Amino acid sequence: MPGDLRQPAFVLVRPQMGENIGAAARAMWNFGLDRMRLVSPRDGWPNPASAAMASGAGRLLDEAQLHEDVASAVGDCDLVFATTARQRGLTKPVYSPEEAMKAAADRLAEGGRVAVMFGPERAGLENGDVAQANAIISVPVNPEFPSLNLAQCVLLCGYEWRRASGRIEARRDELAGAQWASTIEVEKLAEHYEQRLDEAGFFFPEHKAASMQLTLRNLWSRMPLTSEDVRTLHGILRQMVRWKERG
Structure with missing residues (x-):
């Protein structure tokens, strides 16, 4: 039937x-x-x-x-x-x-x-x-x-x-077992990059440093990052710093 x-x-x-x-x-x-x-x-x-x-x-x-x-x-x-x-x-x-x-x-x-x-x-x-x-x-x-x-x-x-009939999802994210990064994870990532970029002299001239940091914070907050993405970005920066120090 x-x-x-x-x-x-x-x-x-x-x-x-x-x-x-x-x-x-x-x-x-x-x-x-x-x-x-x-x-x-x-x-x-x-x-x-x-x-x-x-x-x-x-x-x-x-x-x-x-x-x-x-x-x-x-x-x-x-x-x-x-x-x-x-x-x-x-x-x-x-x-x-x-x-x-x-x-x-x-x-x-x-x-x-x-x-x-x-x-x-x-x-x-x-x-x-x-x-x-x-x-x-x-x-x-x-x-x-x-x-x-x-x-x-x-x-x-x-x-x-x-x-x-309401049986179609307009949008969904396939996370393949991952989880979205928490706000604190993204915050720690931003701090890590700010610290290393400051040490590298990126925030120059000094009177523009606050604006540049704000732009970077806004960039991180716009990115749909998973926890795995955050760990990867931390790892990339650490490896770049190690490579620079070895050089």
Whole structure:
């Protein structure tokens, strides 16, 4: 059975090739989406060609709902998006994938049901399909080459869904077992360098020494140092001093 009910259903309308259905399933499962609905696949269903392209996401194919038309595929939903790159001459709100998936997340949080429709590979959704949607998703692609294949469009919307549902870290640091240096460690490093640089006559002329030391302190505080980095920098300076003394 499909997993978390609080996710949109992705509806593939009249997909043409089994391979593309499999690739779309893989793209969906990459982002934790497992509610696939198929409307009148050209080559029938099930389609053995889809399994190889699904590459580990075969469960989505096994559990995909098959529908004869768009109306039955989205009939249980109260917010339906249609993906298209072409002007349709229809009066509907047009969302970017990012804003559409935010709206989807909000509606699902309120207990609603959401569907996102994707058209056939060659020409996309027909106007009659789009007319059954509440809103349009338009990907900001190069206007001179707006064509996306089915799996690419599914992947884009899946990624934005993942972002909208709060499951993507905007940034993280891979420390590989290290720890960030503490303030006192950085302070001791700054003192070590100030001492040795003072002995070397770096802070010259004297009336600029305080400003130069402040600049160095600011430099150390801006650097994202680990404890290992601090030990390495201490070691570098000690070795340079030893080399100078031997010379």
